[in-house]
Structures are given as structure tokens and as C-alpha cells.
Amino acid sequence: MGYFLFFLLAALTVGAVLAMIISKNQAYNALFLILAFACLGGIFALLEAPFIAVVQIIIYAGAIMVLFIFVIMMINVRYGIPAEKKKWTIYLSIVLAVVLIIELILSIKGAFTLPVSTAIIKAGPTDLGRLLFTKYLYPFEITSILIIAALVGAIVLIKKKEKK
Amino acid sequence: MNNFFALSPILVVVLGALLVLLLDVFLKKENKNYLAYISLIFLVICAFVCIRFWNKNYSYFNGNLFLDNLALFFIFILVLATGFVILLSMKYITFQDVNYGEFYALLLLALSGVAIMLSSIDLLIIFLGLEVLSICSYALAGLKRKDEKSSEAAIKYFLLGSFATAFLVYGLALLYGSSHSTSISSIINFFITESELSIMALIGLALVIIGFGFKIAVVPFHMWTPDVYQGAPTPITAFFSVVPKAVGFIVFLRLFVPYWKNALNTQAIFWILWVICVLTMVVGNLVALRQTNLKRILAYSSIAHAGYLLIAVLAQDNSSLVFYLTVYLFMNIGAFAAVIALSRKGKEYLELEDYAGVGFKYPWIGVTFSIFLLSLAGFPPTGGFLAKFYVFSTAVREGLLPLVIIGVLASLISVFYYLRIIVYMYMREPAREIEIAVENPALFLVLFFCLYGVIQLGIYPRNILVLINQAVSSFF
Numbered sequence: 001m002g003y004f005l006f007f008l009l010a011a012l013t014v015g016a017v018l019a020m021i022i023s024k025n026q027a028y029n030a031l032f033l034i035l036a037f038a039c040l041g042g043i044f045a046l047l048e049a050p051f052i053a054v055v056q057i058i059i060y061a062g063a064i065m066v067l068f069i070f071v072i073m074m075i076n077v078r079y080g081i082p083a084e085k086k087k088w089t090i091y092l093s094i095v096l097a098v099v100l101i102i103e104l105i106l107s108i109k110g111a112f113t114l115p116v117s118t119a120i121i122k123a124g125p126t127d128l129g130r131l132l133f134t135k136y137l138y139p140f141e142i143t144s145i146l147i148i149a150a151l152v153g154a155i156v157l158i159k160k161k162e163k164k
Numbered sequence: 165m166n167n168f169f170a171l172s173p174i175l176v177v178v179l180g181a182l183l184v185l186l187l188d189v190f191l192k193k194e195n196k197n198y199l200a201y202i203s204l205i206f207l208v209i210c211a212f213v214c215i216r217f218w219n220k221n222y223s224y225f226n227g228n229l230f231l232d233n234l235a236l237f238f239i240f241i242l243v244l245a246t247g248f249v250i251l252l253s254m255k256y257i258t259f260q261d262v263n264y265g266e267f268y269a270l271l272l273l274a275l276s277g278v279a280i281m282l283s284s285i286d287l288l289i290i291f292l293g294l295e296v297l298s299i300c301s302y303a304l305a306g307l308k309r310k311d312e313k314s315s316e317a318a319i320k321y322f323l324l325g326s327f328a329t330a331f332l333v334y335g336l337a338l339l340y341g342s343s344h345s346t347s348i349s350s351i352i353n354f355f356i357t358e359s360e361l362s363i364m365a366l367i368g369l370a371l372v373i374i375g376f377g378f379k380i381a382v383v384p385f386h387m388w389t390p391d392v393y394q395g396a397p398t399p400i401t402a403f404f405s406v407v408p409k410a411v412g413f414i415v416f417l418r419l420f421v422p423y424w425k426n427a428l429n430t431q432a433i434f435w436i437l438w439v440i441c442v443l444t445m446v447v448g449n450l451v452a453l454r455q456t457n458l459k460r461i462l463a464y465s466s467i468a469h470a471g472y473l474l475i476a477v478l479a480q481d482n483s484s485l486v487f488y489l490t491v492y493l494f495m496n497i498g499a500f501a502a503v504i505a506l507s508r509k510g511k512e513y514l515e516l517e518d519y520a521g522v523g524f525k526y527p528w529i530g531v532t533f534s535i536f537l538l539s540l541a542g543f544p545p546t547g548g549f550l551a552k553f554y555v556f557s558t559a560v561r562e563g564l565l566p567l568v569i570i571g572v573l574a575s576l577i578s579v580f581y582y583l584r585i586i587v588y589m590y591m592r593e594p595a596r597e598i599e600i601a602v603e604n605p606a607l608f609l610v611l612f613f614c615l616y617g618v619i620q621l622g623i624y625p626r627n628i629l630v631l632i633n634q635a636v637s638s639f640f
Contacts, residue, residue: 138225142280142292145178149273149296152185153303156266157318 006046013039026072030065037061051125170222170231172213173239174279180206181272188265196263200254203268207247207275214240219634228286233635234486235283238414241490242282245406246275248497248613251606252399252504259509259601262307262397271403274300281411287336287372288346290415294332294379297408298325304403305396317395324378324388332375338368348419355427369433372419373440380412382470383443390455393463398512401459402500405466409473410489416477417485417636424480437478441567445471445574452581456516458503461581465540466496468578475571476555479562482636483629484554490628491547491621495539498614501607502533508601519585521594526602532611534586539618541582542575547621 013036020032037060045053132140183206184199191198214236223230250268257263277296284290302325306318340346342365343354354365378385393401420437424430448468455461469492476485506513506522506529513519523530539548552575559568621628 135226138228139289139292142289142296145273145276145280146292146296146299148181149270149277149299149303152266152269152273153299156264156270157303157306157309159264 002046006043009039009042009046013043027069030068030072033068034061034065037065051128165220165222166224167222168224169217170224170229170283173210173217173231173236174229174276174283176206176210176213177243177272177276177279180210181269181276184265184269184272188269191265193263196258196265197254199265199268200250203250203272204247206272207243207250210279211240211243211247214243221638228289229283230285231283233638234414234417237486237631237635238282238410238489239279241493242275242278242407242410245410245493245497246271246403248501248610249399249403251610252402252497252501253397254606255601255604256397256399256504256507259507260308260397260512261310261510264307267304267307270300270304274304274403274407278407278411282414285348285418286346287339287348287351291332291336294411295329297411298329298379301325301404301408304400305392307400308395308397311395313395314397315395317392320388320395321392328375328378328385331371331378335368335371335373335375338364338371342368348422352422352426355423355429358428366429366432370436373433373436376412376415377440379408380416380470380473381409381467382440382474383447383467384440386444386448386467389467390460390463393466394457394459398459398500398504398507401462402497402504405462405496405500406493409466409470410493413473413477413485413489417482420477421480421482434478437474438567441471441474441478442570443471444468444474445571449574449577449581453577455581458514458516458519458585461516461585462496462499462503465578465582468574469496469540471574472552472555472571475559475564475567478567479555479559479564481555481558481562483632484551484558486632486636487621487625487629488551488555490632491539491551491618494614494617494621495536495546495548498536498611498618499533499540501610501614502529502536505529505604505607505611506598506600508599513598513600516585516588517595518598519588520592521589522598523586523589525594526600528608528611530589532615534589535615535618537582537585539622541579545619545622547618547625550622550625 016032016036016039020029020036023029023032038057041053041056041061044050044056180203184203187202188196188199217231217236218233221230221232250271253267257267274297277293277298277300280293280296281290282293284293302318302322305321306315308314336346339351342362343351345351345354351365354362358365374385378388381389393404396404420433424434445468448464448471452461452464452468455464473485473488473492476488503514505526506518523534535546539546542548542552544550556568556571559565559571
């Protein structure tokens with residue numbers, strides 16, 4: 001059952017990413033990316049990491065993708081990159097792809113030689129919450145200042161201009 | 165000593181910001197100046213707390229928050245800088261149509277980020293503090309909303325700043341991956357015990373340099389500086405030129421001085437910083453020669469000063485670095501105060517041409533501005549001379565002679581563009597009439613304080629040097 005689900009999700013992820021690259025419409029691209037993220041979340045759930053699975057879906061598929069779609073709809077780009085610029089992006093992506101392949105080969109090689117750790121650390125939301133309010137209380141509190149600063153900054157910049 | 169009151173400098177500033185935000189709703193537009201007074205009261209309380217905590221070494225949150233003398237000294241100095249900026253803004257924001265109560269709140273929040281960064285030796289917390297400071301800075305840069313340049317500055321600062329943040333986080337991740345800790349002392353320990361060169365940790369350290377190099381505006385990460393400095397409201401430019409720079413250098417001090425003293429493989433990082441230092445001094449000064457906008461000249465001059473400060477970091481010279489930063493605060497804010505003085509409702513005079521004849525027409529502004537410029541160039545008997553002298557002389561003792569020679573040559577170049585402003589003020593016939601609002605007591609107060617600071621530090625620096633020595637001898 002586990003294997004079946006894994007291969008199903010993996011195939012769906014790869015398929016969604018491929019469809020995202022091939023499709024010309026930017027809104028579809030974003031939607032396919034959401035599908036890919038959701039499938040990745042499923043794979044995390046299979047690995048017994050429910051928290052990461054949920055966060056993956058909430059943050060990536062939820063928050064970040066909504067932002068993407070907003071931006072796409074707002075700037076309304078119909079046509080992709082012009083042809084002469086596209087050449088450059090293709091060359092650049094070939095180079096980056098080669099780097100990525102080398103990296104993958106190295107890490108897979110390393111993964112087989114490493115001893116398999118028997119003690120599986122189960123980090124659920126409880127542990128995370130406990131850490132957040134004990135060891136990382138101070139950084140957690142600083143984040144609240146950060147959010148106030150961001151809110152105040154955003155509001156003052158978009159506030160309605162006064163009429164003369 | 166574990167004590168809840170260690171939080172108080174940060175809490176006071178944040179409370180001040182929140183109170184300003186709350187009162188802003190109830191105040192009429194004409195009465196917004198009260199917000200400035202409230203902010204100043206909270207700054208005074210914060211400064212008072214810093215003085216009371218001297219030598220007490222309070223800490224909280226398992227040492228994540230640690231108020232050593234170095235932190236206290238710099239929180240005090242930067243509270244002073246923020247106070248100056250607020251005094252400078254009181255008239256300015258009504259003149260230039262940026263009269264929002266949030267202005268002061270954002271400044272205070274930025275200061276709280278500064279206090280967080282200064283009082284921690286954990287890179288995770290330093291990073292969060294830096295983000296608080298940066299996010300406030302992005303908004304402050306764009307506050308002149310009707311001015312396209314200001315919006316451009318905000319966007320540019322935001323995009324490049326986010327990029328720099330990404331570098332910093334990546335570097336932190338690599339450092340954490342290799343040393344299993346985000347605390348500076350554990351990272352240094354890792355570098356001491358690791359006899360072999362750990363490429364991952366070194367790349368992490370280099371990325372951290374890039375991240376902070378952006379904040380302190382060193383070449384080649386300086387591209388944003390002139391545009392942002394020019395576009396932002398002028399008091400905010402004064403803030404940018406002093407506060408993030410000082411904080412960045414204190415983090416460098418906490419990170420690199422023990423690293424150089426203890427770690428085994430330091431060559432790579434040393435030479436990276438060496439090259440950055442030379443580039444910063446040379447490029448900063450050479451490009452400044454061709455500028456005609458006062459804010460751009462001061463922007464490039466602040467880049468060049470980052471170069472001199474890096475010499476002190478490379479020479480492991482803590483006390484000169486701290487002294488230089490202190491002097492730099494007074495002379496740079498003073499120079500910006502003089503620039504702000506030449507403005508009236510709806511108009512700022514920022515071109516070099518506008519300064520022709522100012523020296524005789526407004527003698528007070530002319531004289532003080534000239535003294536600040538001479539101090540920036542490093543003439544005795546001002547503080548700028550002593551600061552450069554200390555940095556260069558210890559660098560020679562540490563065997564960094566080539567660096568010092570380049571530094572001296574670079575500051576000789578800088579004399580040209582500083583003196584050119586003075587020449588314009590005193591020896592040129594005014595090409596066009598300028599008219600400024602003279603009644604601005606808060607601004608003259610700042611001019612006076614900065615003048616006092618520059619002269620006092622130049623003639624009789626003993627008291628402050630004693631304090632600085634107490635501050636740097638105690639840190640971790």
C-alpha cells in the first residue's frame with residue numbers, strides 16, 4: 001500500500017512539474033505547481049512527518065501560491081520571455097541542470113554509504129511547540145516585533161493619500 | 165547574571181513605538197510634533213537604563229540576550245543617533261510632506277532591532293534583529309510617497325536587501341550544518357578544533373560576509389547605496405549612513421576578532437576581507453569625486469569610511485573600531501544636519517551649485533558644515549583625525565602596511581571632494597538665490613551637539629577611551 005501510494009504521488013509530482021514547464025498559460029503554471037506541492041506534502045506524510053506535510057501544503061500550496069497567482073493576475077503577462085532572451089535562459093538552465101545532476105549523484109552516493117540510523121527522531125507539532133516556547137522563546141518573541149514592523153511599514157506606504 | 169531587567173532597553177523602545185502608534189490615531193496633523201517628544205522621552209529612558217546597567221553584565225533567556233558593556237555602549241550611542249535623527253526630522257517631515265506618526269514608530273522599531281542585534285551572540289537572533297531593522301528601513305526609505313525617487317529607493321533597497329538576506333540565511337545554514345550551533349562562540353570553537361579546512365563552514369562564513377557587507381555598504385555590495393541615500397528622506401539617510409553600519413561592524417567585531425585570534429585556517433577569509441577593504445576605499449573615494457549631489461557625495465563618503473573601518477577589523481583593533489564608529493556618528497549626522505538645514509517648505513537644496521555663497525549668507529551652517537567636512541577628511545584637531553590616526557597606527561603595528569598606504573592615499577583623494585564643498589560655500593559667487601527656513605531650533609541643537617562631539621573627541625578623547633576600553637575588554 002505504502003509503495004503504491006509513494007509511486008502514485010511521485011508520478012503525480014513529476015507529471016505536475018512537467019505540465020507546469022510545458023504549459024504556456026501562466027495561471028495554469030501556478031496551478032500545476034500547487035498540485036506538485038500538494039503531492040510532495042503527501043510524500044512527506046508517507047514518511048511519517050505529518051507536521052512537515054501539513055506545513056508544506058499550508059505554506060507553499062496555500063500562502064505562497066496565492067501570492068503568485070495574485071501577482072500573475074495583477075501584472076497580466078500574456079506572452080512569455082522574448083525569443084532572444086529565451087536563448088540565454090536555456091543556456092543558463094542547462095548549466096544549472098548539470099550542477100544539480102552532479103549534486104544529486106553525489107548525495108545519492110553518500111546516502112548509500114552512510115549507516116542507516118535506527119533511532120528515528122519523531123518530531124511532531126508538540127515537540128516543535130515545546131521548543132518554540134522554551135529554547136527558542138526569545139527568537140519567537142522577536143518575530144512578533146518583526147511582524148509589527150512589517151505591518152506598520154506596509155500600512156504607511158499604502159495609506160490613502162490626503163487631498164489638498 | 166540572569167535578570168529579567170536585561171530586557172528593559174529593548175522593551176522600552178518597543179513600548180515607545182507602540183505608544184506612538186496608538187497616540188497617532190488621536191492627534192491632529194498640526195500636533196504630530198508631540199509624537200517626537202514622546203519618542204525622545206522613551207529614548208532618554210533607554211539611554212538611562214544603559215548607563216545604569218554598565219558593568220552589570222545582565223543576561224536573560226539562557227544567555228541569548230546578553231548585555232555586556234560593548235552592547236550597552238553601542239545601544240547608548242545608537243539611541244543618541246536615533247535621537248538626533250528624530251530632532252532633525254521634526255521640521256523636515258512637515259516641510260517635505262512625510263508627516264506621518266508612523267515615521268517615529270518605525271524609527272523606534274528599527275532601533276529595537278538594533279538593540280536585539282547588539283545584545284546577542286547568537287547568529288539566529290542577530291539575523292532576526294537585522295530583519296527588524298531592515299524591514300523598518302525599507303518602509304522609511306519610501307516615506308516620501310509623492311516623490312518617485314523615494315519610491316525607487318524603497319523598491320531598490322527592498323529587493324537588494326532581500327537578496328542579501330537570502331545570502332545571509334544560506335551562510336547561517338551552512339555554518340549551522342558544520343558546527344551544529346548558531347551561537348558565535350560555538351562556531352568559533354568549531355573553527356578552533358577543526359584542524360582541517362572545512363570548505364562548507366568557510367563558504368558559510370563568506371556568505372555571512374556578503375550578507376553583512378550589503379548592510380554596511382562595502383564595495384562590491386554597495387550598488388544600492390547612492391540611489392537609496394539620495395531617494396530617502398534626508399534624516400532617514402543620516403540614519404542609514406550611521407546605524408546599520410555601526411551594528412554590522414559590531415557583529416563583525418564579535419565574529420571575526422575571536423576568529424582571527426583562535427582559528428587555525430584564517431587565510432582565505434582574511435584575504436577576502438582584505439580585497440573588499442581595498443576596493444571599498446578606492447572605489448568609494450574615486451567615484452565620490454564625480455558627484456555633484458550632496459547626498460550622493462556623502463553616500464560615497466560613507467562607503468569609503470566603511471573601508472577604513474574594515475582596516476580596524478583586519479588589524480583586530482577593537483578599541484579603534486569602536487572609537488572610529490563613535491566619531492563617525494557625530495561627524496556624519498552633523499554633516500547631514502547641515503544639509504537638512506538648507507531646506508524650506510517643499511524644497512531641498514542638494515546640488516553643489518546651491519551651496520555657492522552659503523558660508524557668508526548663513527555663517528552658522530557654513531562654519532559647522534566645514535568643521536564636519538574637515539573631520540570626515542581627517543584634519544586635526546577634529547575627532548576624524550584621531551579616529552583615522554588610531555586605526556592606521558595600530559594597523560601598521562599589526563603589519564598591515566600595504567593596507568595603510570592605500571588607506572592614506574585614499575583619504576588624500578577624499579580631501580579633494582570634501583574641500584570642494586567648502587570652496588563652494590566660501591569662494592563661489594552664488595549662481596542662484598536660495599532661501600531657507602532659519603527657525604529650526606531642534607536642528608541647531610543637533611548641529612551644536614555634533615560639533616561638541618567632534619571637537620571633544622578630537623581634543624580630549626580620554627574619558628571616552630576609558631569607557632571604550634572597558635567595553636571591548638569585557639566582551640564575551
